[in-house]
Amino acid sequence: MDFAFWFAAALATFFVGMSKGGLPMVAMLGVPILSIFIAPAAAAGLLLPMYILADCYGIYLFRGSFSARNLCILIPATAIGILLAFLFISRIPVPATKLLVGAIGLGYLIDALRKRLRQDFRAKPADVPRGLIWGALAGFTSYVSHAGGPPFQAYTLPQKLPKMTFAGTATILFACVNWMKLPPYILAGQVTLNSLSQIAVLAPLALLGAWSGFRVTKWLPEKVFFTLVNAALLAVSVKLLWEGATGWS
Structure with a gap:
């Protein structure tokens, strides 16, 4: 492996x-950066243990800032989605999943813009039926293409949670999702002893990044924070739609 x-x-x-x-808007950058040098599947496998390591620190940082009701709904729902993805992964074209997730994110943003133009600022509370659907989609798409963010955001952003509660809920939920994804990733050969040796070298940067993200999240004004979240959701959605539309060849 060279310096680059x-x-x-x-x-x-x-x-x-x-x-x-607490900065979900930068999560989309990891796999694409590494994919310049290694296969996307290998990049995802290399980064998954990094996610898990940073998750442990993230859980500590957000130990007092999360929505327990949302987690009680979403953790079982994402487990269902991961199980379905594991069982049916060979039958599901990855481009189709990317198109679905991109459409979900874009659909939410269009609906949010429509409500803003109508000045409809009412918060939508967490509920079990919607949580099970969106949570299962988040688990499913996270397993298939590391794209669980848009379904999660489509469910939680309308609740208008405080920024630290939103960030903490996302961190803890996807920590659980990543732990559930680890065994099938090992079975698929995406996490290997060689990748673990590389992870040992890079681990301090994951912890430094988690600390830096937490400090920036606390510092950012709430309106700016959610503007960045929505901008990142738009970027991820467009990227997934493009990859889905061009990935059938």
């Missing part, structure tokens, strides 16, 4: 950590 790979791996690892510190 290690620089890209270090940068991707730092961004992974920042996303677990």
Whole structure:
């Protein structure tokens, strides 16, 4: 491995950590950066243990800031989605999943814009039926293409949670999702002893990124924070729609 790979791996690892510190808008950068040098599946496998390591620190950072009701609904729902993805992964074209997730994110943003133009600012409370559907989609798409964010955001953003509660809920939920994804990733050969040796070198950057992300999240004004979240959701959605539309060849 040359210097360019290690620089890209270090940068991707730092961004992974920042996303677990409360800045989900940078999570989309990790796999694409590494995919310049290695296959996307290998990049996802290399970064998954980094997510898990940063998750542990993220859970500590947000131990007092999360929505228990949302977690009680979403954790079982994401487990269902991961199980379905594991059982049917060979029958589901990845481009189709990307199109679905991109459409979900874009659909939410269009609906949010429509409500803003109508000046409809009412918060929508957490509820079990919607939570089970969106949570299962988040687990399913996270397993297939590391794209669980848009379904999660489509469910939680309308609740208008405080920024630290939103960030903490996301961090703790996807920590659980990543732990549930680890055994099938090992079975698929995406996490190997070789990747674990690379992870040992990069681990401090994941923790530094998580700490940095937490500090920036606390510092950002709430309106700016959610503007960035929505901007990131738009970018991820457009990226997934493009990849889905061009990935059938």
